[in-house]
Amino acid sequence: MLRPATRPALAATRQVRQCAARFFSSPASPDTSSSHVHSPSTTPETNPAPPPPNSRSSTSSSKGKKPLTAEQRAFLSSALRVNQAGELAATLIYTGQTPPLVTRDPSLRPLMKHMYDQEAAHLRTFNNLIYRHRVRPTALYPLWSVMATGLGWGTAMLGKEAAMACTEAVETEIGGHYNAQIRKLLEMVSEWEAEGYEVGAEFRHLINTLRRIRDEELEHLDHAVEHDAQKAEPHWLLTGVIRAGCRGAIWVSERV
Amino acid sequence: MMRPSLISLRRPARQILFSSVSTIRAAAPVPTVATHRSLSTSTSTSTSTSTSTSTSTSTSTSTSTSTSTGPGSGCICANGSRRPQVQQTQKLQQQQRQHRNAYHSYDHPSSSAAFTPVEESILSAAYQHVPSHGFTPSALAAGARDAGYLDISPTILPEGAFALIRYHLVKQREELAARVSELFGGEGHVGARPGLSEWEIRGRVEAVTWERLSANAQVIGRWQEALAIMAQPSYVPLSLKELALLSDEILFLAGDSSVDPSWYTKRASLSTIYAAAELFMTNDHSPEFMDTRAFLNRRLREVSEVGGVFRNLREWVGFTATAGVNVLRSKGVKI
Numbered sequence: 001m002l003r004p005a006t007r008p009a010l011a012a013t014r015q016v017r018q019c020a021a022r023f024f025s026s027p028a029s030p031d032t033s034s035s036h037v038h039s040p041s042t043t044p045e046t047n048p049a050p051p052p053p054n055s056r057s058s059t060s061s062s063k064g065k066k067p068l069t070a071e072q073r074a075f076l077s078s079a080l081r082v083n084q085a086g087e088l089a090a091t092l093i094y095t096g097q098t099p100p101l102v103t104r105d106p107s108l109r110p111l112m113k114h115m116y117d118q119e120a121a122h123l124r125t126f127n128n129l130i131y132r133h134r135v136r137p138t139a140l141y142p143l144w145s146v147m148a149t150g151l152g153w154g155t156a157m158l159g160k161e162a163a164m165a166c167t168e169a170v171e172t173e174i175g176g177h178y179n180a181q182i183r184k185l186l187e188m189v190s191e192w193e194a195e196g197y198e199v200g201a202e203f204r205h206l207i208n209t210l211r212r213i214r215d216e217e218l219e220h221l222d223h224a225v226e227h228d229a230q231k232a233e234p235h236w237l238l239t240g241v242i243r244a245g246c247r248g249a250i251w252v253s254e255r256v
Numbered sequence: 257m258m259r260p261s262l263i264s265l266r267r268p269a270r271q272i273l274f275s276s277v278s279t280i281r282a283a284a285p286v287p288t289v290a291t292h293r294s295l296s297t298s299t300s301t302s303t304s305t306s307t308s309t310s311t312s313t314s315t316s317t318s319t320s321t322s323t324s325t326g327p328g329s330g331c332i333c334a335n336g337s338r339r340p341q342v343q344q345t346q347k348l349q350q351q352q353r354q355h356r357n358a359y360h361s362y363d364h365p366s367s368s369a370a371f372t373p374v375e376e377s378i379l380s381a382a383y384q385h386v387p388s389h390g391f392t393p394s395a396l397a398a399g400a401r402d403a404g405y406l407d408i409s410p411t412i413l414p415e416g417a418f419a420l421i422r423y424h425l426v427k428q429r430e431e432l433a434a435r436v437s438e439l440f441g442g443e444g445h446v447g448a449r450p451g452l453s454e455w456e457i458r459g460r461v462e463a464v465t466w467e468r469l470s471a472n473a474q475v476i477g478r479w480q481e482a483l484a485i486m487a488q489p490s491y492v493p494l495s496l497k498e499l500a501l502l503s504d505e506i507l508f509l510a511g512d513s514s515v516d517p518s519w520y521t522k523r524a525s526l527s528t529i530y531a532a533a534e535l536f537m538t539n540d541h542s543p544e545f546m547d548t549r550a551f552l553n554r555r556l557r558e559v560s561e562v563g564g565v566f567r568n569l570r571e572w573v574g575f576t577a578t579a580g581v582n583v584l585r586s587k588g589v590k591i
Contacts (some may be wrong), residue, residue: 067367076359200363
């Protein structure tokens with residue numbers, strides 16, 4: 001039975017999902033790719049951003065691709081660094097949570113496997129991006145590994161509801177975090193297009209990848225809520241502490 | 257015996273410690289964030305101490321040249337204070353930080369170049385004079401003359417001779433990619449061979465490092481002086497930054513794709529090995545520097561052996577812990 005205080009929280013998490021869907025209008029299906037954005041027939045309906053450069057080139061002279069400024073490069077490298085750290089923590093949280101949860105309730109095994117597989121795929125994606133773009137990984141990698149495993153194991157020992165509440169808290173923070181990154185990247189792209197520059201395929205691909213991953217994280221959030229995350233006993237304490245910890249870890253990983 | 261004699265390291269080590277403390281104190285009145293960050297974010301403490309000690313040996317053998325080039329290198333204040341020099345060095349450090357480990361875009365190349373066009377023209381002309389004049393203000397003056405400027409023009413370079421050294425370091429690092437792609441048969445830059453084995457990567461690291469070392473051949477006769485200048489307290493952070501950028505470049509070109517803590521350990525150990533090999537090369541008179549290449553191979557082999565030991569230890573600990581937990585679970589302990 002949901003306590004009255006949790007209804008606004010539940011509504012808020014639903015709103016995050018709906019805002020994301022409305023403003024960034026990404027299809028939930030995983031077939032988003034950079035080629036989708038370039039096709040002029042579908043872009044006007046699904047993409048609120050300005051039309052792609054190949055349709056503008058007749059009106060304004062395309063100046064080629066604008067070089068990235070130092071702030072933009074710093075933002076991109078810290079974004080990729082934090083995302084890799086986050087996905088590492090997510091995979092380790094699920095690794096820690098799965099054995100205790102599944103021993104108590106074997107019906108959770110497919111769900112945990114599904115979520116773990118998606119997080120592992122995200123981690124591979126970001127590892128690849130970090131290698132390609134020569135970004136420095138976070139120096140506190142071992143620390144986050146230990147803390148994430150401990151968090152996963154600890155919340156699973158507290159019970160199924162606590163484990164789901166942990167997932168809910170982490171995914172809420174992560175969803176908001178990815179939204180902020182996507183928003184900033186879209187601002188960069190729209191500035192470039194307003195100035196008449198081309199935008200490379202690399203950027204379009206990056207934005208679509210982040211959208212897809214954000215959608216999958218919010219899907220995990222929904223799963224966690226469906227599996228009684230809100231019923232965890234000191235729900236406000238668990239989610240409060242975990243969300244604060246996530247925010248702190250994000251802040252540190254952006255810098256160190 | 258070809259190895260440079262490593263005389264007692266205690267005195268130079270104390271000198272380096274003292275000079276780095278006085279650098280921090282001298283830099284305190286100007287914005288400290290830049291200096292502290294660049295010092296604290298250099299590759300690793302082991303790198304900095306080992307490169308300091310390796311450069312300090314050449315400092316101790318050529319102290320006279322280092323002191324003579326120190327005050328003369330571009331400080332034009334009437335009262336002889338070091339403040340503008342420190343500020344200019346920090347501006348350069350800030351520029352370096354922007355290059356450092358930031359996002360590398362293939363579609364949108366970066367906007368900042370290491371040198372302004374005027375500096376580039378003077379330095380590239382002066383670089384041709386280095387084998388004859390060394391890394392000195394006279395090489396800079398000759399270069400300025402060749403480039404069509406007045407002889408006094410190099411005073412726009414606040415660090416003087418160090419600017420020429422930095423030009424050498426930056427130019428050789430940037431050209432490394434082109435030389436290496438020739439070496440590896442012109443295959444593409446990134447992720448071209450994602451499936452490289454550990455052994456292949458080690459071989460490539462050796463090849464790329466050797467390629468960079470052999471690029472020193474023209475100026476190696478003057479390189480001991482250059483190391484002495486680089487070891488001056490105000491230039492140590494920039495020199496270490498260049499070393500870190502170089503080891504990152506070498507590992508990337510060799511195809512190393514690690515993105516976990518070994519990213520740091522590999523760069524730290526490669527920086528140390530490169531600095532040691534470069535120092536060895538300054539005193540190597542064998543044909544085509546084959547002794548240096550053998551030295552480099554020995555150090556790389558040692559590192560991979562030691563790395564293997566630590567990796568085995570970590571695997572053993574991880575396996576034992578996991579196995580212990582699983583045994584307890586199988587006995588019914590609810591963990």
